Amino acid sequence: MMREITLSQAVNEAIAEEMRRDASVFLMGEDVAEAGTPFKVLSGLVEEFGTDRVIDTPISEPGFVGLAVGAAMTGARPIVDLMFGDFIYLVMDQLCNQAAKQHYMSGGKLTVPMVLRTNMGATRRSAAQHSQSLQALVAHIPGLKVAMPSSAYEAKGLMKTAIRDNNPVVIFEDKLMYQDRAPVPEEEYLIPFGVANVQRKGTDITLIGTSSMVQVALSAAEILAAEGISAEVIDPRTIVPLDEATLLNSVKKTSRAIVIDEGHQSYGVTAEIASRLNEKAFYHLDAPVLRMGAMDVPVPFSPALEDLTVPTPEQVAANARKLCAGEMIHAA
Amino acid sequence: MMREITLSQAVNEAIAEEMRRDASVFLMGEDVAEAGTPFKVLSGLVEEFGTDRVIDTPISEPGFVGLAVGAAMTGARPIVDLMFGDFIYLVMDQLCNQAAKQHYMSGGKLTVPMVLRTNMGATRRSAAQHSQSLQALVAHIPGLKVAMPSSAYEAKGLMKTAIRDNNPVVIFEDKLMYQDRAPVPEEEYLIPFGVANVQRKGTDITLIGTSSMVQVALSAAEILAAEGISAEVIDPRTIVPLDEATLLNSVKKTSRAIVIDEGHQSYGVTAEIASRLNEKAFYHLDAPVLRMGAMDVPVPFSPALEDLTVPTPEQVAANARKLCAGEMIHAA
Amino acid sequence: MAKAKTNTEDYLRMYRQMVRIRTFEDNANQLYLSAKMPGLTHMYSGEEAVAVGICEALTDDDRITSTHRGHGHCVAKGAEFKAMFCELLGKAEGYCRGKGGSMHIADQSHGNLGANAIVGGSMGIATGSALRAKLQGADDVTVCFFGDGATAQGLMYEVMNMAALWSLPVIYACENNGYSEYTKTEEIAAGSITARAEAFGIEAHQIDGQDVLAVNDLTRKLVARARRGEGPFFMELMTYRYHGHHVGDINREYYRSKAEEKEWKENRDPIIRFRAHLVSEGIATEDELDAMNAEVERDAAEAVAYAEAAPYPDASEVDQHVFAA
Amino acid sequence: MAKAKTNTEDYLRMYRQMVRIRTFEDNANQLYLSAKMPGLTHMYSGEEAVAVGICEALTDDDRITSTHRGHGHCVAKGAEFKAMFCELLGKAEGYCRGKGGSMHIADQSHGNLGANAIVGGSMGIATGSALRAKLQGADDVTVCFFGDGATAQGLMYEVMNMAALWSLPVIYACENNGYSEYTKTEEIAAGSITARAEAFGIEAHQIDGQDVLAVNDLTRKLVARARRGEGPFFMELMTYRYHGHHVGDINREYYRSKAEEKEWKENRDPIIRFRAHLVSEGIATEDELDAMNAEVERDAAEAVAYAEAAPYPDASEVDQHVFAA
């Protein structure tokens, strides 16, 4: 039987393997060395690779992301640890004006092979500045690839691919999933970017979920299965590049879809995916593609409020039920 | 006959009027005083209001936006000038983690009445770091309002409303429109947020354009009119709040729509508007809602390439023609 | 409040405020350990003389900005236990209706512009508050609290430059507790922290942050000068946090020794030191001070009980306050 | 290249490089004035001794990062006129296939990591290049060029802190030309620029940026020390830009006087000064130098003609190079 490891261990293994394989890979961020990050994801790496390749930085997010860009442009392959996804705002210039555009602006001469690993996800009672899921922001910027692992298995394979990619890649891990276990082979494997994963086959409706929302979609599919509704669940794995073909094929088959993502709904990831499906599978749709993002509110601290802001399996199932029954969700 | 003034003059007048009306309004940014900004939009204000209310700052975008947030939280109404929209990356933390969330995080006790005026728009040969249209980024963040004036008239009315609003408002002006003239009344007027403007009535297709793309949509409508296709052109004016009702009513009438915006297409403004229309007017649509954003490439310097990246009236008209003829745009 | 703290009443209030902070934190820690508090929190214990020494030199019109380690600043600036504990538990009667929590607690009525979960994130806000004061001809002063770790944020240099150029009434109060998270200050800060402020032409002082009278005395002088337009100023206050970086940081020997912790707690504790001073100067007896401690403890226990029983905000509040009217 | 510049050949190359920059800029300005150049550009004229003095102390393996005012750095680091003019005109044979233009010109083969249109935007890149050198045991040095205005960007302090903590082989070269856009340096920079570096424990020098030999001499020493792990270093080079902030900034009397411009151009010009030195030391005759000037002018004219005739990139290139393979 295949061993099971946590998402945290999976990320750790991926990085360790790539650091062994390629001496130009190094890691930097706040408290990544002895402390191994607050989530302990990187524990043990400094013992193996030393403080030259696992570098504790001051609390200077724009600064050390800038350093990573420069190191990447000149022959290293840095992995940057950004402790919370919410700090991505601080590094947007270095990420979006510098890293993302170098290759294009230089007519293909400069490359920036770097990985920014960070996280997303609410319901940890961490309040508005430590709970955001900001993947839509970076997905909008040409030149950046964006990966959203949904399990330990995915996290390892996507991280290894990211480290070998010659472009800036942003990986959002779900904070709440670090201790979740999944079967992960001992042997090396990579997961290619831009290839969606059909996690569950189905015929009546397509549920497309990113990261944390894959589990939500799978739970919803269970609920629906008990009622005789067959849901197909797809994990795009990377939102840039996006495997449009797999999503379209599924929706053309099922004629109905819900897109679920933990970022704010408005101007978020669900809008892009839904509008592509609507545009390109229009004549196959029996109902509008539905979007379920997080509420358009800063994440509240109070548990009584926070849990209301993120889509749940029950809500997904309820919407799927309506779509399949031909009920209108919006007065139209 | 109503006088005509440039967009630049309209912005200048709006600010001057509000500064006369309310002593707590002040202006800060790089070279806003004697120089009146590189685009000369603010010329003359320092002469009237003095250097205490028209403040030249060092080149410290995060810093002076932070100052504006603090001043706004304690009783002033700052207008911040961000010289190029591309610099918004630098101020994302102050704008999105601080300004946008204060009111919510404090349970309604703190308010941040500030305006960030900046710009957007390519085809000025300013290359990848001075040509971006980044409205989608801020529109995604709850707590920020986002206005996109499409003419001198709009710019004045929206700016005055922004200054009186008790929330952080980001206004994107189109750099290429600063010298464009439009009739602007001498009398005071305000344009409310969240009320779209039907710029041209039509029955066959709805063209929704933001800022610079309103003119593109209007030109396309002219081309189409000559061919007997009647296009309705709508300017949402503010993308947050978004006047969904007006857009939906139009699309329910015409059954077809194209959404046009100068930001990158993927994960951009067109995705949000198109997916809302698809979702909520689904049963009225004769064709999928089409999106036309800027290409998903960093803005190239070369004129031979740059002009290819932004939607043109001809392209909009061509797409509209196909939609109205029932041709498929995407193999489906 | 801003008059010289030379009389009994002022001294006793400073003592009481330090005890209130310590007691608040002990209760908050208990709430965490007994799994009654949602999320995490960062304890201010050990640093009381900094918040109290500074805030006792301020009036309610003066503003402060605070940090992720913000309970001490909040108490010192005049907040009540009940609304604070309610906030920590996410209850509707909290200072922020439970929406902010420990890391965003604010108390508008006493001039506390709020804790901030972005390290260094409030430096702009504090400086902007001072700019507003100057523009509007008000004579209030703003104090910006932040840690040694926050000196690595570029924002600090941007706002110090503007504060210096424009002589703003802001005081930068760097609480140097020797660590940022699990890393020693000397590993993340090159050169000298006070020299960094001085390079911008800002008068800077390094001071013992465990001596509440020294802190208060210096602050009173700087506040008075800032009111006269002689600001900005910079203070580096040498202090220590007794607990882990946050309440969950229990095993910390890999980054700091028990001996070091013991030394600070036993020989440099700001409350023990000040208490000894009060007794030796005859300002209060041990008994009087014990009674005060007991009263504060009762207050805290009552406030905790109140907060535990208090209702959560109604679900309908979830999308309230996104925008102000 | 990095050996001492004491011989004729080295002196003449420095002269020639300064003349090449000036000539390049005169031609670029003409292209703008005759509406042949798309967009705007920022002239380096007047600051030639800075770029040349520094870059002549570097090898092709050493890296630089440049600014919006980047033509001078590009020429000094070894670039050719043809590919540069092609880039300025958006042609396919430009250094960046016309995709970058004046503000993003880069020349990978000579270690120029590129101009940058974000003020201060390349400070992280330069420091990261130095980090890479240190991690990989390479002995190359990176020079980060930036203006006085860029010292207001917080990023500078963040990266100086890390460079100092980790002794990185990077030299921060602040080109203080007295203005950022239309504002005098003293209005936007409080305190002392060199003291800001020193506060981080970085050795800092202020130097006459119009004296190419002095700049070269100091740089050679610092580069050698940086190669030995004694970095980082900071240089503030006092200089002046002759043109407006950009080519379109013609009427500038509202922010600086004609007399001031005249004084710098006539009495402190780096080329005139160095030319006089070469002649008085008998290193070259006026005639020889005139001949060199004429040759550079011919080169430039030829390159301009070439670039004007060169093709634009094909439309198919528009979505090439978004991602590297």
Ligand SMILES: Cc1ncc(C[n+]2csc(CCOP(=O)(O)OP(=O)(O)O)c2C)c(N)n1
């Ligand atoms: C911008 C940012 N980076 C990182 C963090 C994570 N973090 C929270 S507290 C902290 C250490 C802060 O150290 P210091 O400023 O010295 O304050 P102290 O905790 O010692 O009071 C870090 C790194 C954060 N909240 N914000």
Ligand SMILES: Cc1ncc(C[n+]2csc(CCOP(=O)(O)OP(=O)(O)O)c2C)c(N)n1
């Ligand atoms: C982040 C950012 N802010 C503002 C600008 C606009 N801008 C371009 S150059 C410049 C002045 C730069 O001054 P300095 O650094 O002294 O360089 P100089 O032009 O004098 O060579 C400004 C404000 C910019 N390009 N980037």
Ligand SMILES: [Mg+2]
């Ligand atoms: Mg600390």
Ligand SMILES: [Mg+2]
């Ligand atoms: Mg300058």
